[in-house]
Amino acid sequence: MTADTITTAADIRINARWVIPIEPADTVLENHAIIIRGSRILAVIPQDQANHEFHAREAVDLPDHVVMPGLINMHGHAAMSLFRGLADDLPLMTWLNDHIWPAEQKFISEQFIADGTQLAMAEMLRTGTTTFSDMYFFPEIVAQAAHDAGMRAQVCFPLLDFPTAWGSGPEEYFRKGADLIETWETDEFIMPAIGPHAPYTVSDGPLATALALSRETGARIQMHLHETAFEVDEAVKTSEKRPTQRIDEIGLLGPDTQCVHMTQLDDTDIDRVATSGAHVVHCPESNLKLASGLCPVQRLIDRGINVAIGTDGAASNNDLDLFGELRSAAMIAKVTAQDAAALSAHQALAMATINGARALGREHDLGSLVPGKLADLIAIDLSDPFLQPVYDPASHLVYSNHGRAVSHSWIHGVPQLQDGKLTRIDVADLTLRVNAWRERIRQSETR
Helix, strand or coil: CCHHHCCEEEEEEEEEEEECCCCCCCCCEEEEEEEEECCEEEEEEEHHHHHHHEEEEEEEEEEEEEEEECEEECCCCHHHHHHCCCCCCCCHHHHHHHHHHHHHHHHCCHHHHHHHHHHHHHHHHHCCEEEEEEECCCHHHHHHHHHHHCCEEEEEEEECCCCECCECCHHHHHHHHHHHHHHHCCCCCEEEEEEECCCCCCCHHHHHHHHHHHHHHCCEEEEEECCCHHHHHHHHHHHCCCHHHHHHHHCCCCCCEEEEECCCCCHHHHHHHHHHCCEEEECHHHHHHCCCCCCCHHHHHHCCCCEEECCCCHHHCCCCCHHHHHHHHHHHHHHHHCCCCCCCHHHHHHHCCHHHHHHHCCCCCCCCCCCCCECCEEEEECCCHHHCCCCCHHHHHHHCCCHHHEEEEEECCEEEEECCEECCCCHHHHHHHHHHHHHHHHHHHCC
16 A cells, blocks of 8 residues: 555545635635544545545535534523514513513423423524523523533523522522532533623622632623613613623623623723623624614624624524524624625624634634534535525525525534434424423413
């Protein structure tokens, strides 16, 4: 055997018409192969070169597809999928106070969280998400459900000043939250985190304790912030401080903090976030649906702020299709910046991949197709006649595509979606459980 005939063994070889690796930025590779060994990417090289250098146990041919990193949905409330469409066309506080919070008081339980989370994961996997962030009750149930499904998740335990179905108040939330962190902090799939709900629902003392716990354990902090004008106005009236100023003075703004929504920002707010190194999680469709406002994404990017993207919960979106979210984000960015060149297609794709990985502190092994990184990737089928012709696949993914065009996905090198079919979630059984919840919730609403 001569040197030029020696090949390296691999587990999976994926042959794709196009590869968008995210890193380097603004790159589209044609007729390339992704080589996977175990849970990691071994190589991303031209197919002709792969023929000589690698011998794979399994080959997947995707002649009309784009392969790219799996999407990272950086904010949501997974189990709220069971409340999808329950209370639409209402202002945020009416939606929360008169419908969502009462429904949660009636129905939130461990089984509700387990079934609702599985419904959300099925939808996210089907539409290209491989990692998600969740902030909701019974986070230990969410963590176990995600782990069992082989899906990556940042699981934020909820923190509020008042009792909920999960606990009596901050003291119990912190006790249970510390257990969550201890249980999952070394897991490859689950990233435990701290989830103070919002400045108007968490007082200074618990926020300071959350900061101390984050510094002690390395757990990230995710918080709804500057979501509505009402929130900011009330904060100024009661404390003479904008919310970003208050949490910055507590020490909560920093590289381990993820600020969700951020629709009501002035120059001082942007300065604080940029100086602190905190991350912003943009939820465009939820913000639109609840008339919360528009996040000035291009201004944030121009200041060097890392902006990731999330769907929020299906109760206020009403879907978890992150590709749809990217299209909305790109359109909104252009209008708010009054610049059609704002937030390009490649920048939008980065928001849902490498930027999310940076917000998680996992950019070293997630968010791009680079040798050595974890094999979390998806394939999108562009053969549909209504997606033709294809001139620029990156543009197509953002402006023409929808999540149901995702045909394959792998997490940790393990197939999660094959030819549009989920491999690890029993959709028929799940549908029966979801329908049972619908009947219970509907009957309660009509009483």
